[in-house]
Amino acid sequence: MSTQLTARPAQPAQGDHPGQTMERLTRFGGSILVYVSFIIFAVVIGLPFYFIFISSITPSSELFNIPPTYLPSAPTLENYLKMMESIPFLTYFRNSLIFAIGSSAVSVIAAGMAAYALARIRFPGSNILYLALILSVALPQIAVLVPMYQTFNSFRLVNTPYGLIIMMSSLMLPFTIMTLVSFINQVPAEIEEAAYIDGANTAQIILRVVLPLIRPALFTMFLINFIISWNELLYPLVFAHNVDTKTLSVGLTELTDPGSTYTKPWDQMSALSVFMIVPVLLIILFGQRMIISGLARGALK
Amino acid sequence: MAAQSRAAQPPGRFSRLTLRQRFYIVAVLLLLPAVALRVFTAFYPFLQTAYLSLHKYNPAFDHDGPVFVGLNNFTRIGSDPVVQASIGFTLLFVLGATFFQLTLGLAVAHLLNAAFRLRYLARALVLIPWAIPMAVAALGFRWMFDDQFGIIPDLLRTLTGANVRWLIDPNNAKLAVVSVAVWKSTPFVALVLLAGLQGIGRDLYEAARVDGANAWTCLFYITIPMLLPILITTGMFMIVWQLAVFDLPFLMTGGGPGFSTTVIAQKIYLESNSLNYGYAASISMVLVGIVALVGAVGLYLFRRFDVSA
Structure with a gap:
């Protein structure tokens, strides 16, 4: 921080040497460039959301106009009502919440415990175990789907929220462990050592000393994992067959039938899409900084 | 006699171990959920995939289980x-x-x-x-x-x-x-x-x-x-x-x-x-x-x- 401050160019002190006007011009040109690229960036990112939202409030009769409508003449909520009649929206919404909250809670708890052991306790084979856990992130989900289905089936875990939570939390473990290990490594171990000397036992140290220190990191990973599991399609698609386990992403595929464009209910699909986007948007508004730092930490270290 | 010596010990077998041994046990307990989850959903099914890849297996036809077919x-x-x-x-x-x-x-x-x-x-x-x-x-x-x-x-x-x-x-x-x-x-x-x-x-x-x-x-x-x-x-x-x-x-x-x-x-x-x-x-x-x-x-x-x- 301090190096940044001192190294910043001291422009006000620069007097009026001949290059000054030129420099000011390039600076002005530079800031125009920045704003122009910001506008392009914002349009490219925002356009799909605008279009999904507009489609969700456009009467379905108007939706299939050529050329497409960019603003509905009479905005309506009928698409939302129709969508809720086509699929059991509230049940799926509840299932999605259970799935996402359960998976992120289990993954953060299991990863937090493992990360503490890997970062703080030296035991034979700890490096190999860490590598094996981290590298298993590269194993494609789809490559083990059939054996996993058979195993989960024999444990009667197919079609249950528990089964889905087990597989989803496990999927997110490697990245979560990696991020938390790098976080714990930055917390000085002296505080824990002092607590040991004062006679605290391991459980007390973990719950009273370590947990408060890494709570922000745990919360960040909870948010990130909530988003990832809220968005998950493949696992619920394969492992959830009844109304009480299917999630919203499965509901979205149920709305699309394999027919032509005409028969696809784009009005209902965009209404459901809006409902799937809003919770994620709220989380981002609320936790933007934490999420950015969490993502960068996991990927950099 | 036995009761006396047990009373002299701090309660529990855990405390009789050396500090290092206790740390190992804590490490194993802490790692257990994560390792179990990964074994259950990644390592073990991956071995099964490797096994299946050398077999012909379609549960609709092969009622006796997978048939070895090499490569x-x-x-x-x-x-x-x-x-x-x-x-x-x-x-x-x-x-x-x-x-x-x-x-x-x-x-x-x-x-x-x-x-x-x-x-x-x-x-x-x-x-x-x-x-x-x-x-x-x-x-x-x-x-x-x-x-x-x-x-x-x-x-x-x-x-x-x-x-x-x-x-x-x-x-x-x-x-x-x-x-x-x-x-x-x-x-x-x-x-x-x-x-x-x-x-x-x-x-x-x-x-x-x-x-x-x-x-x-x-x-x-x-x-x-x-x-x-x-x-x-x-x-x-x-x-x-x-x-x-x-x-x-x-x-x-x-x-x-x-x-x-x-x-x-x-x-x-x-x-x-x-x-x-x-x-x-x-x-x-x-x-x-x-x-x-x-x-x-x-x-x-x-x-x-x-x-x-």
Whole structure:
């Protein structure tokens, strides 16, 4: 921080040497460039959301106009009502919440415990175990789907929220462990050592000393994992067959039938899409900084 | 006698162990849930996939369980044009998408790092494509690319006069799928590279400017070399992660037109749904092999450049 401050160019002190006007011009040109690229960036990112939202409030009769409508003449909520009649929206919404909250809670708890052991306790084979856990992130989900289905089936875990939570939390473990290990490594171990000397036992140290220190990191990973599991399609698609386990992403595929464009209910699909986007948007508004730092930490270290 | 000695001991067997032994037990207990989850959903099923890949097994026909067939499944892949096409498109998809995610990601990272008023708005916006469900993005873009009712062909027609049919033409469909992947994941890459950019000291740029370097020389002689380890790890991560892509092409094009946008993962999904478990497992092993190969190359590159940097 301090190096940044001192190294910043001291422009006000620069007097009026001949290059000054030129420099000011390039600076002005530079800031125009920045704003122009910001506008392009914002349009490219925002356009799909605008279009999904507009489609969700456009009467379905108007939706299939050529050329497409960019603003509905009479905005309506009928698409939302129709969508809720086509699929059991509230049940799926509840299932999605259970799935996402359960998976992120289990993954953060299991990863937090493992990360503490890997970062703080030296035991034979700890490096190999860490590598094996981290590298298993590269194993494609789809490559083990059939054996996993058979195993989960024999444990009667197919079609249950528990089964889905087990597989989803496990999927997110490697990245979560990696991020938390790098976080714990930055917390000085002296505080824990002092607590040991004062006679605290391991459980007390973990719950009273370590947990408060890494709570922000745990919360960040909870948010990130909530988003990832809220968005998950493949696992619920394969492992959830009844109304009480299917999630919203499965509901979205149920709305699309394999027919032509005409028969696809784009009005209902965009209404459901809006409902799937809003919770994620709220989380981002609320936790933007934490999420950015969490993502960068996991990927950099 | 026995009761007396037990009373003299602090309660519990745990306390009789040495400090080191106690630490090991704590470590095992702490690691148990994570290791159990990974074994149950990754390591053990992977061994089963490897086993199945050498067997013919379709539960609808092979009632006595898997039949050992050696490498037959793999030679069958050699004569299966759909699998080969899916490998080809997967590689094209992954390399094309990763290239643009890295280059555009570097550009966006510079924008997010620039000192301007809307910087924090830009940093909030950039998270959104990463955070929304891939299913929503895939279906939304399918609708936007639609030949008759989509806004992308319409905007292109209005702006340039070009009449492009996106999801009907095989090559354009490939381009469309790759561009959605770029749209969805460039922000993530940009955030990682932003953290890297913030780690480069400003004094380097100051010194270069004194020596008369312009923006491009700074980019190629300072920024990119300094970011090289991060660029390699991020690129490797994106390649490995996207090799397993499923939901995007599955929902956006269904793998079509024809099989032009079918990825390896979707082929495995199709074979599994037809209960050809042995064959699906062998295609899975090919996918894992490609992932391992890419990972090994990435690790090699990372070691080489990380030491030199």
